Amino acid sequence: MARVSGKKALITGGAQGLGACFGRMLAAEGAKVALTDINLKGAEETAAAINADHPGAAFAFPHDVTKKDDWVRVLAEASEAMDGISVLINNAGIGTFANIETETYEGWRRTQEIDVDSIFIGTQLAMPYLKDNQPASIINISSAAGLIADGMMLAYNTAKSAVRMMSKSIALHCARSGYDIRCNSVHPVFTRTPIIDPLIGLGGGGKTGEEKLVRQIPMKRLGEPEDVGYCILYLASDESRFVTAAEFKIDGGITAQ
Numbered sequence: 001m002a003r004v005s006g007k008k009a010l011i012t013g014g015a016q017g018l019g020a021c022f023g024r025m026l027a028a029e030g031a032k033v034a035l036t037d038i039n040l041k042g043a044e045e046t047a048a049a050i051n052a053d054h055p056g057a058a059f060a061f062p063h064d065v066t067k068k069d070d071w072v073r074v075l076a077e078a079s080e081a082m083d084g085i086s087v088l089i090n091n092a093g094i095g096t097f098a099n100i101e102t103e104t105y106e107g108w109r110r111t112q113e114i115d116v117d118s119i120f121i122g123t124q125l126a127m128p129y130l131k132d133n134q135p136a137s138i139i140n141i142s143s144a145a146g147l148i149a150d151g152m153m154l155a156y157n158t159a160k161s162a163v164r165m166m167s168k169s170i171a172l173h174c175a176r177s178g179y180d181i182r183c184n185s186v187h188p189v190f191t192r193t194p195i196i197d198p199l200i201g202l203g204g205g206g207k208t209g210e211e212k213l214v215r216q217i218p219m220k221r222l223g224e225p226e227d228v229g230y231c232i233l234y235l236a237s238d239e240s241r242f243v244t245a246a247e248f249k250i251d252g253g254i255t256a257q
């Protein structure tokens with residue numbers, strides 16, 4: 001029996017990077033996946049690649065997670081395509097790199113809108129679908145930056161720590177309401193996807209920039225998307241059926257220092 005057989009997962013930001021990897025790994029273990037993204041072409045290409053190996057497993061939808069109307073449409077379409085939604089992976093996000101003196105109000109607002117507000121809007125609208133498809137799992141992608149701070153990550157630190165606490169509040173509400181809907185946050189460190197390119201650039205670019213990031217990580221390497229994907233597989237599956245309001249650090253040890 002595959003690990004997530006029968007699960008129906010909606011993954012935001014599914015066109016590339018972590019979201020695409022989650023889609024591939026969940027489909028390989030028997031789930032249906034709805035990949036949503038503002039980059040529809042990317043989501044369609046990822047879905048096509050998944051379907052080449054697992055016919056009929058993946059679907060793609062255009063979706064701006066900051067827009068309530070988009071959520072209403074995408075939830076209905078994804079539920080129709082997969083015959084329900086039992087896993088919601090709030091993964092879409094942006095990284096913004098500025099400090100208290102250089103961050104703009106627009107940059108600050110945009111980061112909160114995409115990285116935090118979208119999870120409130122989307123999870124609230126997804127609740128009826130998840131309640132209809134119990135046992136269900138909500139997985140919110142926070143960051144190691146939700147646990148430890150950096151002077152150049154003002155807006156991102158703030159957003160990702162909010163995601164951590166929002167996840168616990170959602171989890172407690174669901175548990176106390178008697179729903180079999182779990183909610184957990186995941187905290188990756190620098191992981192090899194396009195989102196870290198600006199950070200590599202800040203460190204001088206190329207190998208030098210990458211080495212500067214790696215130096216901060218006790219295990220002395222960047223994360224690979226699959227390192228996070230194995231945690232997502234566990235949280236999407238019933239193997240984690242007693243796990244809620246927890247935070248999973250996929251961080252090579254960085255937050256222990």
Ligand SMILES: NC(=O)c1ccc[n+]([C@@H]2O[C@H](COP(=O)([O-])OP(=O)(O)OC[C@H]3O[C@@H](n4cnc5c(N)ncnc54)[C@H](O)[C@@H]3O)[C@@H](O)[C@H]2O)c1
Nearest residue numbers: 013015017018038064065092093143188190191193194195
């Ligand atoms: N890669 C890392 O080092 C790392 C570390 C910690 C946390 N994260 C988090 O993981 C998540 C995924 O990041 P990634 O590394 O795959 O980055 P990425 O930039 O490769 O992918 C992010 C995806 O989100 C999509 N997106 C952006 N804004 C959107 C919007 N308004 N609506 C819908 N989709 C939107 C993008 O089009 C893109 O496909 C993010 O929440 C990020 O903060 C990443």
